Amino acid sequence: MTTTDTEKFLGDLHELRQIGAYKTGVHRPTYSRQDMESRAWLMRKMTEIGLEASIDGIGNVYGRHKGEGPHLLAGSHIESQNYAGWLDGALGVVAALALARAGLPVDVCAYADEEGHFEGGFLGSRSLIGDLSEEEIDKARNRTDGTPLRQALADAGLTGKPRMQLEPGRHKGALELHIEQGTKLEQAGLRAGAVTGIVAIWQFRIVIDGQQDHAGGTTMAERRDAGLTAVRLLASIDREFPHVCGPRSTWTTGRIALEPGAPSIIPGRANILFQFRDLEITVLERMEATLVQLIQESNRNERCQARLEVMGKATPIMCDPVMLAALEAAAEQHTPGLWQRMPSGAGHDSQYIGRKMPVAMLFTPSIGGISHHWTENTKDEDLALCCQILASAAERFLCS
Amino acid sequence: MTTTDTEKFLGDLHELRQIGAYKTGVHRPTYSRQDMESRAWLMRKMTEIGLEASIDGIGNVYGRHKGEGPHLLAGSHIESQNYAGWLDGALGVVAALALARAGLPVDVCAYADEEGHFEGGFLGSRSLIGDLSEEEIDKARNRTDGTPLRQALADAGLTGKPRMQLEPGRHKGALELHIEQGTKLEQAGLRAGAVTGIVAIWQFRIVIDGQQDHAGGTTMAERRDAGLTAVRLLASIDREFPHVCGPRSTWTTGRIALEPGAPSIIPGRANILFQFRDLEITVLERMEATLVQLIQESNRNERCQARLEVMGKATPIMCDPVMLAALEAAAEQHTPGLWQRMPSGAGHDSQYIGRKMPVAMLFTPSIGGISHHWTENTKDEDLALCCQILASAAERFLCS
Numbered sequence: 001m002t003t004t005d006t007e008k009f010l011g012d013l014h015e016l017r018q019i020g021a022y023k024t025g026v027h028r029p030t031y032s033r034q035d036m037e038s039r040a041w042l043m044r045k046m047t048e049i050g051l052e053a054s055i056d057g058i059g060n061v062y063g064r065h066k067g068e069g070p071h072l073l074a075g076s077h078i079e080s081q082n083y084a085g086w087l088d089g090a091l092g093v094v095a096a097l098a099l100a101r102a103g104l105p106v107d108v109c110a111y112a113d114e115e116g117h118f119e120g121g122f123l124g125s126r127s128l129i130g131d132l133s134e135e136e137i138d139k140a141r142n143r144t145d146g147t148p149l150r151q152a153l154a155d156a157g158l159t160g161k162p163r164m165q166l167e168p169g170r171h172k173g174a175l176e177l178h179i180e181q182g183t184k185l186e187q188a189g190l191r192a193g194a195v196t197g198i199v200a201i202w203q204f205r206i207v208i209d210g211q212q213d214h215a216g217g218t219t220m221a222e223r224r225d226a227g228l229t230a231v232r233l234l235a236s237i238d239r240e241f242p243h244v245c246g247p248r249s250t251w252t253t254g255r256i257a258l259e260p261g262a263p264s265i266i267p268g269r270a271n272i273l274f275q276f277r278d279l280e281i282t283v284l285e286r287m288e289a290t291l292v293q294l295i296q297e298s299n300r301n302e303r304c305q306a307r308l309e310v311m312g313k314a315t316p317i318m319c320d321p322v323m324l325a326a327l328e329a330a331a332e333q334h335t336p337g338l339w340q341r342m343p344s345g346a347g348h349d350s351q352y353i354g355r356k357m358p359v360a361m362l363f364t365p366s367i368g369g370i371s372h373h374w375t376e377n378t379k380d381e382d383l384a385l386c387c388q389i390l391a392s393a394a395e396r397f398l399c400s
Numbered sequence: 401m402t403t404t405d406t407e408k409f410l411g412d413l414h415e416l417r418q419i420g421a422y423k424t425g426v427h428r429p430t431y432s433r434q435d436m437e438s439r440a441w442l443m444r445k446m447t448e449i450g451l452e453a454s455i456d457g458i459g460n461v462y463g464r465h466k467g468e469g470p471h472l473l474a475g476s477h478i479e480s481q482n483y484a485g486w487l488d489g490a491l492g493v494v495a496a497l498a499l500a501r502a503g504l505p506v507d508v509c510a511y512a513d514e515e516g517h518f519e520g521g522f523l524g525s526r527s528l529i530g531d532l533s534e535e536e537i538d539k540a541r542n543r544t545d546g547t548p549l550r551q552a553l554a555d556a557g558l559t560g561k562p563r564m565q566l567e568p569g570r571h572k573g574a575l576e577l578h579i580e581q582g583t584k585l586e587q588a589g590l591r592a593g594a595v596t597g598i599v600a601i602w603q604f605r606i607v608i609d610g611q612q613d614h615a616g617g618t619t620m621a622e623r624r625d626a627g628l629t630a631v632r633l634l635a636s637i638d639r640e641f642p643h644v645c646g647p648r649s650t651w652t653t654g655r656i657a658l659e660p661g662a663p664s665i666i667p668g669r670a671n672i673l674f675q676f677r678d679l680e681i682t683v684l685e686r687m688e689a690t691l692v693q694l695i696q697e698s699n700r701n702e703r704c705q706a707r708l709e710v711m712g713k714a715t716p717i718m719c720d721p722v723m724l725a726a727l728e729a730a731a732e733q734h735t736p737g738l739w740q741r742m743p744s745g746a747g748h749d750s751q752y753i754g755r756k757m758p759v760a761m762l763f764t765p766s767i768g769g770i771s772h773h774w775t776e777n778t779k780d781e782d783l784a785l786c787c788q789i790l791a792s793a794a795e796r797f798l799c800s
Contacts, residue, residue, distance in 0.1 A: 082660065116664070143662075181617025199616060203663055214771035215652040216599060216677050216746030217581025220642075222769065227653050228638060235635035238628060245620075252615040253627050254663045260482065261655040263543070263603055263673045263711075264516065264746075265772045273663045277616050311663075346616030346664075369622065371614035372665045 002102045002395045006384040009098040013383065016041060016078075016094060017086040025374025026086050029144070030079040030117040031059060031156040038078050042093065042110055049101045051108060057153070057161035058132070059112035060124040063100065071105045072394055073166075073174040073357070076349060077114035077124070082144065085376025087179050087383075089114060091364065095177040095387045104394050107171070111349040118142055118149050121312070125349035127163050129356050166356050173323050173358040173397060176350045177390050179378055183369030184342055192339040192386050193363035194327040198351040199248075199277040199344060200314040202284055204291070206233070210304040212260065212268025227258040227267035229304040234272070236294045241276075244290045246283040248343060251276035279316045279343050317351045320358030323397050327360050330392035335385055346371075360397075362390050402502045402795045406784040409498040413783065416441060416478075416494060417486040425774025426486050429544070430479040430513040430523075431459060431556040438478050442493065442510055449501045451508060457553070457561035458532070459512035460524040463500065471505045472794055473566075473574040473757070476749060477514035477524070482544065485776025487579050487783075489514060491764065495577040495787045504794050507571070511749040518542055518549050521712065525752035527563050566756050573723050573758040573797060576750045577790050579778055583769030584742055591782050592739040592789055593763035594727040598751040599648075599677040599744060600714040602684055606633070606695070610704040612660065612668025627658040627667035629704040634672070636694045641676075644690045646683040650745060651676035670704075679716045679743050688713075717751045720758030723797050727760050730792035735785055746771075760797075762790050 019041060020026045020034030028034040039061045046053035046063030055061050061078070065071055076092025089110075096108040112124030119140040126132040140149040153159055180186075185193050210226030234253055241251055253274050258267035276287045295306050324341075331339035342363065350359040364386040367377045419441060420426045420434030428434040439461045446453035446463030453463050461478070465471055476492020489510075496508040512524030519540040526532040540549040553559055580586075585593050610626030634653055641651050653674050658667035676687045695706050724741075731739035742763065750759040764786040767777045 081662070081665070181614040182619065183622055184619075201616070201664070211770075212773045213769065214581040214746055215650060215654065215675065216601070216744070217766070217771055218650070218769060219582065219648065219745070220645075220650055222583060225652070227656065230656075231631055231634040231638060231653070234631040238631060242620075248619065250615060250618070250620055252625070252664070252666055253631070253658070254615065254665055254667065255658055255661040256627065256630075256656045257661070258653075258655055261657070261673075262481070262772075263654045263675055264601070264652070265481070265654055266652055267654065268773070273661075275615065275663055344616070345619070346614055366617070369613065369618060370611075371617055372662075373612045373668070 002104055002391045004098045004102045004387050004391045008101065009094060009387050010380055010384065012045065012094045012097060013090065016090050022083050023374045025084055025376060026080045027083045028080040029082055030113040030115065031152040035079045036156050039110065042078060045097055046108060049097060051100055056164040057158055058123050058127040058163050059156065059158055060128060060164055061110040062164055063108035065100060065105050065107050067105055069105060069170065070172040070398060071107055071170055072398065073109060073171045073353065074099055074106045075109035075111060076176050076178060078110040079113060079115055081115050081372045083374055084372050085374060087376060087378055088371060091179060091383065092177045095390055098387050099391050099394055102391055104391060114349050122349060122352055125352035128166050129352055130165060131352065171357050173320060174350060174353045175390055175394060176348060176361045177386055178348060178361060178363060179371065180363040180366045181346050181371035182366065185363065185365035186369060188340065190338050190340050191335045191365060191382050192331045192389055193342045194324055194331060194339060195319055195344045195361035195363060196324065196341050197279050197316060197318040197343050198348055199279045200284060200316040201275055201277050201347050202288060202313045203275040203311040205309040205311055206272040206274055206306055207309065208270040208304050208306040210268050213266040215264045215266050218266060223266055224303045225266050226270040226304045229298060229302045229306065230256055230270035230272055233294060233298045233306060240290055240294060241287065244286045246278050246280055248345065249276060249278045249283055249287065250345060277345060281316060314347060314351065317354045319360045322400055323358050323360035326396040326400065327362055327393040329396055330389045333392060334389050362386055402504055402791045404498045404502045404787050404791045408501065409494060409787050410780055410784065412445060412494045412497060413490065416490050422483050423774045425484055425776060426480045427483045428480040429482055430515065430517040431552040435479045436556050439510065442478060445497055446508060449497060451500055456564040457558055458523050458527040458563050459556065459558055460528060460564055461510040462564060463508035465500060465505050465507050467505055469505060469570065470572040470798060471507055471570055472798065473509060473571045473753065474499055474506045475509035475511060476576050476578060478510040479513060479515055481515050481772045483774050484772050485774060487776060487778055488771060491579060491783065492577045495790055498787050499791050499794055502791055504791060514749050522749060522752055525749035528566050529752050529756050530565060531752065571757050573720060574750060574753045575790055575794060576748060576761045577786055578748060578761060578763060579771065580763040580766045581746050581771035582766065585763065585765035586769065588740065590738050590740055591735045591765060592731045592786050593742040594724055594731060594739060595719055595744045595761035595763060596741050597679050597716060597718040597743050598748055599679045600684060600716040601675055601677050601747045602688060602713045603675040603711040605709040605711055606672040606674055606706055607709065608670040608704050608706045610668050613666040615664045615666050618666060623666055624703045625666050626670040626704045629698060629702045629706065630656055630670035630672055633694060633698045633706060640690055640694060641687065644686045646678050646680060648743060648745065649676060649678045649683055649687065677745060681716060714747060714751060717754040719760045722800055723758050723760035726796040726800065727762055727793040729796055730789045733792060734789050762786055
C-alpha cells in the first residue's frame with residue numbers, strides 16, 4: 001500500500017504558505033511577484049522529488065514523472081484570490097507532490113490562473129487542452145487593474161516560452177484534491193467528500209444606462225436613475241430565481257458599480273456582475289431564459305435600458321465513475337462512514353482537464369465553510385487524511 | 401439704474417472656464433491645483449475691480465468692498481464636482497463680481513467646498529458662520545481618495561492662515577445666483593426663478609455586514625450575502641418612500657459598494673450612500689422615521705445586519721420675503737411674465753449664510769436640466785439677463 005509522508009506534505013504546505021503571506025492567508029494574484037516566487041518554489045520541490053520540472057508560456061508549472069506508465073496527472077492551481085486562503089489550490093498541488101514523492105507514477109501540475117485574475121479564467125488548464133487561443137491572450141486584461149495579459153506574461157518573464165499541451169494517451173486520468181469551500185462536510189461531521197461532478201458557472205455583465213444628474217434639481221418623475229433600475233432588476237431576480245433553480249443552484253451578484261458613485265449625483269450608469277451555477281445544463285438554460293426575460297420586462301417598465309453581456313458559459317462535467325469508485329473505496333478504507341458523495345459548487349481546473357481524460361476530485365472539509373477570504377482553513381489531520389485517501393485511490397485506479 | 405457689463409461678465413465666465421477645463425465642462429475638485437488656480441484668478445479679478453481680496457484658512461476667497469455701507473454679500477462656490485459643469489457655483493461668484501464692478505456695495509465671496517469633496521461639506525460657508533470646528537477639520541477626509549482635510553489644506557498652502565468670520569451687522573443681506581439644475585424653468589419656457597427656500601439634504605451611510613464567501617461552495621440557504629440584503633432594503637425604500645414623501649421630495653442612492661466586488665465572491669459588506677431632500681422639516685422627519693423602520697424590518701428578516709450612520713442633517717431655510725420681493729420686481733422688470741417662484745431642490749451656501757442674515761437666490765434655466773455633468777449649460781442670454789436681474793434686485797433691496 002502506498003503511504004504518503006504526512007510530515008513532508010504538511011511541511012510543504014506551510015512552506016508555501018510563507019510566500020505572499022497575508023494575515024493567516026496568502027495574497028498571490030496570478031503572475032505577481034509572489035505568484036512567480038511560488039512557481040519557482042514548486043519547480044525546486046518537483047526537482048527534489050525527481051520530477052522533470054518546467055514552466056510554460058502561460059505559467060503552467062509541470063513536473064513530469066520520469067518512469068514508466070500508465071501515468072496519472074494530479075494538481076490544482078497555486079495562485080490565490082486577492083488576500084485569500086492558504087489552501088485553495090495550493091492543497092491540490094502539494095498533495096500531488098506527496099503522491100509523486102510516495103512513488104506513484106504521477107505528473108504534477110499547477111494550472112495557471114484558475115482564479116480568473118485575468119478575463120477568461122482557467123488560462124492554464126484551458127491552454128493545456130488547446131482551448132486558449134493567441135487572440136484571447138491578446139485581448140484579455142486583469143480584472144482588478146486592467147493590465148493586459150501579454151504585459152503581465154512579459155513582466156513575469158514568460159514571453160517566448162512555448163505553451164504545453166497534454167500528451168495524448170499519456171494519462172489514465174487526473175486527480176485533484178481541493179478544499180470544499182462550503183459547510184456540507186463540516187455540518188454532517190464528515191472528513192472527506194468524493195466529488196460526483198463540477199458545476200458550470202455562467203457569468204454575465206449587466207449594464208444599465210441612465211442619465212447622470214443632480215440629485216436635488218431633478219424631480220423623481222424626471223429621473224433616469226440607473227442605480228434604481230439596477231435595484232429593481234436585482235430584486236426581481238431575487239424573487240423569480242427560486243422558482244426556476246435546481247436544488248443546488250447558486251446565483252450571486254458580486255458587484256454593483258454605480259457611476260459616478262457620489263452622494264449627490266443620480267447614477268448615470270450601473271455595472272453589475274452576475275453569475276449562476278449548476279451541475280445540469282437544462283437548469284442553467286432555464287435560469288438564463290429567466291434572466292433574459294426579467295431584463296426584457298425591466299426594459300419595458302423602466303426609463304433606463306439594461307443590456308446583458310455574456311462573459312462566460314462553461315459546461316458542467318461529471319466525474320469518472322471508475323475513479324469515483326476508487327476514491328470512495330479509499331475513503332471508506334481510511335475513514336469508514338465519515339465521507340460522502342457530493343457535487344462541486346465551485347469551478348475547478350478538472351472541469352477542463354476532464355474534456356481530455358477521466359477526472360475525479362476529493363474535497364477536504366473547510367472550517368466554517370469559509371473560502372476566498374484569508375481566514376479560510378482546514379484541520380491538519382483532515383488535510384493529511386485526504387492526501388492519504390487520494391494516494392490510495394490513485395493506486396486502486398492504476399491497478400483497475 | 402445699475403447696469404451690469406454683460407461683455408465683461410461673460411468674459412470672466414469664459415476665462416474661468418479655461419481653468420481645469422474638461423470637455424465642455426471643468427474639473428476643479430476642492431483644493432486641487434486647478435481649484436487653487438481658480439481662487440488665485442478670482443483674487444486678481446477682485447483686486448482689478450477695487451475690492452480688498454484675501455483667502456482664509458479654509459480656502460474662502462473674499463473680496464471686501466472698500467466703500468460705505470449698507471453692504472450686501474454675494475457669491476457662491478468656485479470648485480466643481482468631478483468632471484462636471486462650468487457654471488455650477490462659478491456663475492454666482494462671477495455674477496457677484498459683476499455687481500461689484502457695476503458699483504454696488506457688494507462683498508464678493510467664493511465659499512470653499514460647497515460641493516462636499518470633503519466630509520461635512522459646505523466647509524467655507526459653515527466656517528464663516530462659526531459652524532465648523534477645528535475637531536471636524538481634524539477628522540474630515542476627502543470622499544474620493546481619503547486624503548485628510550488637514551493634508552489637503554497644507555498642500556494648498558493654507559495651513560496657518562486664520563479662518564474668516566462674517567462681520568456682525570456689516571451686511572443687509574446675501575444674494576446668490578445659481579443654475580437651476582433641473583428642468584422646471586426650461587419646460588415652462590421661463591428665463592428666471594426666484595427661489596422661495598432651499599431644501600435640506602439628509603445624508604446617510606448604510607453599512608451592511610455579511611460573510612464574504614465563495615460563490616460556488618456556499619448554498620443559497622447558508623449565505624449571508626450583504627449585497628442581497630442591500631438590494632432588498634433599497635427595493636423596500638423604493639416601495640415605501642412614495643407613501644411618506646412630500647410633493648417635491650427627492651431621494652437618491654448614489655453608491656452601492658460591495659466588498660470585495662469580485663464575480664465569484666459573495667459580498668461580505670455593502671456600503672450604501674443614501675440621501676433625501678425636502679423643504680419641510682416634518683417631511684424630512686417622516687422620511688427618516690420610515691428609513692429607520694425599514695432598516696429595523698430588514699434586520700428582523702435578514703441574516704445580514706444593517707446599520708444606519710447619519711452623515712449630515714441640514715435645516716431647510718426660507719428665503720427673506722423682502723429680498724424675494726425685490727428679486728420678483730426685478731425679474732418682472734427685465735423679463736415680464738417669464739419668471740416664476742420656485743424652491744431649490746439642491747443645497748446651496750445660502751442655506752448656511754441664511755442663519756446669520758436675510759438671503760435670497762435667483763435661478764437661471766439649465767439646458768436639459770443637466771447638472772453635475774460636463775454637458776451642463778445655460779444660454780448666454782439667460783446668464784446675462786439673470787445677472788442684470790440680480791443687480792437690479794440688489795439695488796431695490798438696498799433702497800428698501
